Amino acid sequence: MVAPLLRVRDLNKIYSGKGHRIVACEDVSFDVYPGEVLGIVGESGSGKSTVLQCLFQDVIPTSGSAFLTSFHGGERNMWDADRRERRELRTHRMSMVYQNPRQGLNLMVTAGGNVAERLLAADWRRVSDIRAKASDYLVRTEVPIERMDDFPAFFSGGMQQRVQIAKALANNPELVLLDELTTGLDVSVQAGVLDLVRDIQSRYGVTAIVVSHDLGVIRLLADRTLVMKDGHVVESGLTDQILEDPQHPYTQLLVNCVTN
Amino acid sequence: MGVRALIEERGAAFEGYTFGFLDDMAKREIRRAILKGVAIPGHQVPFGSREMPIARGWGTGGLQITLACVGADDTIKVIDQGDDASVNAVNLRRLIAKTTGARETLTTGDATLIQTRHRIPEERMTAGQMLILQVPIPEPLRHVERSVAAARAMHAEADYARMWLALYEDVVRNGEVTAGAGYPVMVNHRFVMAPSPIPRWDIPKLDQAETLFLFGAGREKRIYAVPPYTDVKPLEFEDYPFSIEGFPGMSCRRCGATDSYLVTSPQADGSTLSVCSDASYCDDVLGGRKVVNQW
Ligand SMILES: Nc1ncnc2c1ncn2[C@@H]1O[C@H](COP(=O)(O)OP(=O)(O)O)[C@@H](O)[C@H]1O
Numbered sequence: 001m002v003a004p005l006l007r008v009r010d011l012n013k014i015y016s017g018k019g020h021r022i023v024a025c026e027d028v029s030f031d032v033y034p035g036e037v038l039g040i041v042g043e044s045g046s047g048k049s050t051v052l053q054c055l056f057q058d059v060i061p062t063s064g065s066a067f068l069t070s071f072h073g074g075e076r077n078m079w080d081a082d083r084r085e086r087r088e089l090r091t092h093r094m095s096m097v098y099q100n101p102r103q104g105l106n107l108m109v110t111a112g113g114n115v116a117e118r119l120l121a122a123d124w125r126r127v128s129d130i131r132a133k134a135s136d137y138l139v140r141t142e143v144p145i146e147r148m149d150d151f152p153a154f155f156s157g158g159m160q161q162r163v164q165i166a167k168a169l170a171n172n173p174e175l176v177l178l179d180e181l182t183t184g185l186d187v188s189v190q191a192g193v194l195d196l197v198r199d200i201q202s203r204y205g206v207t208a209i210v211v212s213h214d215l216g217v218i219r220l221l222a223d224r225t226l227v228m229k230d231g232h233v234v235e236s237g238l239t240d241q242i243l244e245d246p247q248h249p250y251t252q253l254l255v256n257c258v259t260n
Numbered sequence: 261m262g263v264r265a266l267i268e269e270r271g272a273a274f275e276g277y278t279f280g281f282l283d284d285m286a287k288r289e290i291r292r293a294i295l296k297g298v299a300i301p302g303h304q305v306p307f308g309s310r311e312m313p314i315a316r317g318w319g320t321g322g323l324q325i326t327l328a329c330v331g332a333d334d335t336i337k338v339i340d341q342g343d344d345a346s347v348n349a350v351n352l353r354r355l356i357a358k359t360t361g362a363r364e365t366l367t368t369g370d371a372t373l374i375q376t377r378h379r380i381p382e383e384r385m386t387a388g389q390m391l392i393l394q395v396p397i398p399e400p401l402r403h404v405e406r407s408v409a410a411a412r413a414m415h416a417e418a419d420y421a422r423m424w425l426a427l428y429e430d431v432v433r434n435g436e437v438t439a440g441a442g443y444p445v446m447v448n449h450r451f452v453m454a455p456s457p458i459p460r461w462d463i464p465k466l467d468q469a470e471t472l473f474l475f476g477a478g479r480e481k482r483i484y485a486v487p488p489y490t491d492v493k494p495l496e497f498e499d500y501p502f503s504i505e506g507f508p509g510m511s512c513r514r515c516g517a518t519d520s521y522l523v524t525s526p527q528a529d530g531s532t533l534s535v536c537s538d539a540s541y542c543d544d545v546l547g548g549r550k551v552v553n554q555w
């Protein structure tokens with residue numbers, strides 16, 4: 001039995017303010033195994049992005065624990081990391097592809113520079129090596145190499161997403177988080193980006209969590225899937241099994257929508 | 261010499277002022293900030309910058325450090341871009357001397373305390389001398405991170421990826437790191453520091469020097485320091501090494517020096533004139549005095 005790469009236990013995130021209290025996710029627990037793609041599917045507002053934001057520590061969870069094997073031998077809650085460790089987790093061990101490329105990329109920095117930032121954070125200090133490595137990642141994500149020194153502000157949405165993926169792969173993170181990868185893209189380019197991610201995954205064995213409201217995306221990419229509704233995980237299992245034999249009424253509804 | 265004696269000697273202009281213009285509590289606070297700065301080389305220490313009788317941006321940070329450190333038996337020199345004779349340098353020097361009784365000098369080697377803007381002297385400064393640099397923008401991360409709080413966090417975590425990214429982008433766009441005046445340096449292998457707008461020429465002088473360097477930014481209310489014998493390295497890529505300005509085939513039109521930082525100005529007849537930026541050094545060469553300029 002292979003040990004999980006990541007164990008998440010009883011993750012809760014509550015947004016509270018004057019007179020309101022939003023439970024974004026409640027008692028979410030799951031494991032991610034090395035080399036697998038875990039899907040999280042559910043309607044808008046079900047708490048999927050919140051789970052990723054907590055893992056990447058863009059937001060601080062209200063309670064819960066997460067153990068990454070490489071972080072203090074999987075003994076220490078990742079959410080107890082100090083600032084320095086948190087940065088280390090974000091630049092060396094994990095990466096995030098955001099739904100909106102503006103969040104994941106610095107549009108005032110060249111495409112190559114965006115990828116280079118993670119290498120520079122890992123103390124790469126030879127420009128020629130940095131450029132060779134950055135172009136290697138850009139090639140992998142099918143960004144034309146002659147655009148390496150252009151600014152992604154002028155790229156199409158699909159191309160920006162490819163640069164974001166190249167950046168996310170830099171430094172060979174142990175875990176890649178992808179939030180609504182294709183949601184903002186034209187239908188015509190969605191398939192290309194999905195193929196790319198699938199290809200990269202099978203070729204390099206990246207461990208990833210893929211979040212989407214679209215069961216079609218999950219079907220294409222995820223080995224196992226969590227179904228979320230109103231901040232809760234209502235069902236989990238092998239993606240094929242969930243598609244063939246959904247147990248929870250909400251999952252049945254989702255599956256019917258896709259297959260019909 | 262006390263203020264009373266000063267007043268007797270030089271007239272009523274100083275009546276009502278304490279020794280060194282600043283009150284004792286202000287001096288004490290500034291000295292405390294200096295000590296913190298010396299204890300953590302390259303780290304910017306906030307201080308309660310005072311109103312001075314000169315406008316902010318004209319060296320008030322450096323002046324406050326000078327006035328907090330200077331004693332009646334110090335010998336002071338003030339340099340403005342290498343020149344002791346500019347209006348600003350003369351005013352500062354006069355203010356310091358008149359409120360403290362310190363001696364004035366134009367000679368680097370004679371000074372115990374030098375306040376400067378944009379230059380480090382050519383003549384090597386030695387142990388016991390102090391160089392006080394006026395700083396307009398103390399935050400080296402200013403152009404990569406606008407938020408002061410975020411920049412401070414980056415210093416705290418030694419997270420300089422964004423700084424390196426700016427250098428990478430510079431190399432990609434321009435084929436080299438173009439930063440001229442104020443080239444960013446790494447102090448004591450820990451803090452990235454703005455060395456104030458000195459030319460690249462002066463950057464190597466900061467490394468393992470015998471002299472104490474103090475940096476004061478009045479408007480931005482920051483003091484920082486490079487103590488003697490501290491490693492100070494320019495940020496550079498292995499394949500794009502730092503280099504200083506060169507003046508191939510050029511010499512100072514006035515003294516003939518070929519081993520000093522030259523400033524070139526256009527002349528009325530269309531030609532250009534290159535002379536030593538450091539007037540004191542130029543005078544030394546002209547006067548045939550031997551000074552060590554190897555830092
Ligand atoms: N910063 C926030 N402040 C308040 N409520 C939030 C915030 N972020 C998310 N929420 C709420 O938490 C719930 C889950 O949001 P989210 O995780 O973005 O869902 P999903 O990604 O599944 O669409 C939603 O009700 C959303 O409105």
Ligand SMILES: [Mg+2]
Pocket residue numbers: 045048049050180
């Ligand atoms: Mg979302």
